[in-house]
Structure formats: structure tokens, C-alpha cells
Amino acid sequence: MINRSYKSYINLYESSYFSKDINKAIYKLGKYNKGLLYVNKIGESVQGTPILSLTIGRGSTKILIQATHHAREAITTILLLDQINYLLSLYEIDYSINNMSICNLLKYVTFVFVVLVNPDGADLVFNGGDFIPQEYKDKQYLNESLFSCWKANINGVDLNRNYPTMYPSIDSVIAPAYKSCKGPYYFSEPETYALKCLTEKYRFDGTISYHSSGEVIFWQYNQLNIERDLSIANTISKETGYNLEIEKEPVTGSGYKDWFIENYQKPGLTIEVSPYVGEKKVPIENYKDIFERNKNVPILFAQEVFYKTI
Numbered sequence: 394m395i396n397r398s399y400k401s402y403i404n405l406y407e408s409s410y411f412s413k414d415i416n417k418a419i420y421k422l423g424k425y426n427k428g429l430l431y432v433n434k435i436g437e438s439v440q441g442t443p444i445l446s447l448t449i450g451r452g453s454t455k456i457l458i459q460a461t462h463h464a465r466e467a468i469t470t471i472l473l474l475d476q477i478n479y480l481l482s483l484y485e486i487d488y489s490i491n492n493m494s495i496c497n498l499l500k501y502v503t504f505v506f507v508v509l510v511n512p513d514g515a516d517l518v519f520n521g522g523d524f525i526p527q528e529y530k531d532k533q534y535l536n537e538s539l540f541s542c543w544k545a546n547i548n549g550v551d552l553n554r555n556y557p558t559m560y561p562s563i564d565s566v567i568a569p570a571y572k573s574c575k576g577p578y579y580f581s582e583p584e585t586y587a588l589k590c591l592t593e594k595y596r597f598d599g600t601i602s603y604h605s606s607g608e609v610i611f612w613q614y615n616q617l618n619i620e621r622d623l624s625i626a627n628t629i630s631k632e633t634g635y636n637l638e639i640e641k642e643p644v645t646g647s648g649y650k651d652w653f654i655e656n657y658q659k660p661g662l663t664i665e666v667s668p669y670v671g672e673k674k675v676p677i678e679n680y681k682d683i684f685e686r687n688k689n690v691p692i693l694f695a696q697e698v699f700y701k702t703i
């Protein structure tokens with residue numbers, strides 16, 4: 394049994410300054426788990442908010458888990474913070490999953506979590522125009538009526554359309570907007586550039602991109618080792634109850650996981666955690682079920698990648 398009652402971060406889902414409160418929570422986690430969890434700044438958003446990573450473990454299998462490329466999907470930021478806390482609570486009691494203790498897992502695996510890729514966009518969704526800098530006030534695309542359904546960053550670029558891939562997304566637009574704009578060039582945004590640098594530094598063995606809409610798992614991107622990646626995706630589907638999306642080839646996309654799979658030929662999943670709720674934030678009522686389905690996912694994914702990519 395898990396005897397440590399760990400604290401959920403769900404109260405931050407009603408934050409009055411989302412990115413600031415999330416970063417505060419991250420620094421606190423680092424402070425209380427010194428020697429086990431390390432906080433690093435991997436870049437800054439357009440508005441200068443630090444984009445932070447949390448690193449746990451010291452193994453040679455490196456796993457990146459990231460959330461909230463899309464602003465209105467920030468319930469996944471809460472999920473990652475809770476996954477980290479849950480992992481720490483299992484570590485404390487040396488719990489085992491699939492006959493592997495968490496202490497051993499952290500000898501084989503290094504987890505890097507980036508819980509909030511798009512802080513400026515999330516602030517627009519949570520706090521409206523309160524934190525828009527003066528020089529952005531007259532930007533036409535920053536239409537206040539769209540803030541509650543915002544997906545892009547504050548430049549109006551959809552960060553998950555800003556990665557270079559052989560078969561780009563077919564629904565991208567050129568002009569800045571609340572969603573779907575691919576940006577002036579690949580990695581044009583400081584947020585995607587930060588993930589590029591992080592990925593080139595660590596050369597991850599697997600990644601999960603957390604998104605929020607549709608209770609489905611995307612795992613394909615024209616990869617060579619379909620059998621391996623399908624088997625990993627199936628394990629996560631079984632755990633979460635989310636169906637696998639089977640796509641027509643060639644698969645198109647300009648997202649992080651597409652770029653990652655194409656470049657590194659390592660497994661990458663996009664997990665959509667909530668039933669479709671339309672163009673808005675996921676209601677807080679959906680969270681309990683989301684957490685239950687996803688709490689073990691980083692551990693199971695890391696074990697699969699550890700066994701299947703060595």
C-alpha cells in the first residue's frame with residue numbers, strides 16, 4: 394500500500410497567475426527533494442517566463458515527458474506535477490511495479506519532465522489579458538473573446554505546428570491566430586527552440602507529449618520500427634483505457650512527437666487525456682479520472698522503453 398498521502402496540485406487549476414504559480418510549485422518541489430530531483434531552466438517564453446525542467450533518476454535510458462504545448466490544455470500541466478509527486482511517493486516506500494522497484498527504475502532511467510511548455514498561452518487562458526505586455530496590446534489576433542479557447546503562444550503561433558517534419562500538418566495557417574499557425578519558420582518560437590535544444594542535449598530514448606482532447610493515443614509517424622512502437626503504445630492503451638489512433642500513411646504532422654520520431658527513430662506518444670470538451674479548458678471535474686488513468690504511465694512507458702530500445 395502507498396502510505397504517504399501525496400498532495401495534488403489541482404488547486405493551481407484555479408490560479409490567478411498560472412505560469413508564476415506553476416514555476417513556484419516546481420522550485421518548491423526541487424527544494425524539498427534535494428539530491429533526488431533537479432530543476433533547470435531550459436529556456437524562456439516570448440514574455441520571458443522561465444520554462445523549467447524537472448529531472449529525476451540517473452539512468453542511461455532517458456525519457457522526456459512534456460505537457461501544454463497547447464495553452465487551453467493546461468490540465469496536463471497539473472497531471473505531470475501530480476505524476477512527479479506520485480513517483481516520489483512510490484520511491485519513498487520502494488514500491489515495485491512489474492517486479493521492478495522504483496529505486497531500481499531510477500538507476501536505469503532518467504526522467505525529464507517539462508510540465509509547462511507554453512506559459513504565456515496558458516496565462517491568456519487562465520488570466521485573460523491581465524498579463525499582456527504593452528507592446529502586444531494592439532496585435533489584432535489577440536482578440537479577448539478567443540482567450541478562453543487559446544491554443545497558441547502569445548505570438549499566435551501554434552507550438553505544435555512549429556516543428557520541421559517530412560509530411561507537415563495539412564491544416565496549418567500562415568497568419569497568427571489562436572490555433573493552427575505554423576509560424577514564420579521552424580523553431581521560430583523560443584518555446585519550441587528550448588525543446589529542440591533540450592532534445593539535442595539529452596537525445597531521449599522515448600517521449601510522451603500530453604494533450605487533452607479525445608481520450609486517444611497517437612503513436613505513429615512513419616517510423617521504421619512499427620512493431621516495437623505499437624507494442625509500447627498497446628501497453629499504455631491497456632493501462633489508460635484510451636484507444637490507439639491508427640492513421641493512414643504517410644502520417645502528417647508538425648508536432649513535437651512527429652519531429653522526435655522522424656529524427657531519432659525512438660518511440661513517441663501523444664496522449665489525449667480527456668473526452669472532447671470543445672474549444673475550452675478541460676473542466677476540473679474530469680481530473681480525477683484523468684489522474685487515475687495516467688498516474689502510472691511514466692513508469693510503465695519508461696520500463697517499456699528500457700526493455701525495448703536497448
Ligand SMILES: [Zn+2]
Pocket residue numbers: 463466604605606
Ligand atoms: Zn493539443
